[in-house]
Amino acid sequence: MIRNVTLIEFKPDTPVEHLDAITEAMHKVRSPGLRSLTMGRDLGLREGNLQYAVVADFDDEQGYRAFVEDPEHQRIAREMTMPAYIRYQRVQFEISATDSVRDLPG
DSSP states (O other), X not given: OEEEEEEEEEOTTOOHHHHXXXXXXXXXXXXXXXXXXXXXXXXXXXXXXXSEEEEEEESSHHHHHHHHHOHHHXXXXXXXXXXXXXXXXXXXXXXXXXXXXXXXOO
16 A cells, blocks of 8 residues: 655645635545545644645555546646645655554553
8 A cells, every 4th residue: 555645834824714625625536546535734733833734545556646647636736725835745655554553552
């Protein structure tokens, strides 16, 4: 599996409602190979955090690329995300079923 993590810094005047609309729109995207999509606004628990995070898991590289190229995903990025963001950072890495959930000693 491939996990993609994207962190986004939005312009300071971006309304919270706009970020919520991005979340709602993205949750409607269906793409082959997409296993899970988790996203949301930062809680502000630490100074310097970016405002928004996206974590998506894919079956494989083909699933990741299908999502990136998905027309609805591209539309949301072009019409909603890109006009409002300052910068973003992404990383993709491989995970296994045992990597995704770990029981930590209590």
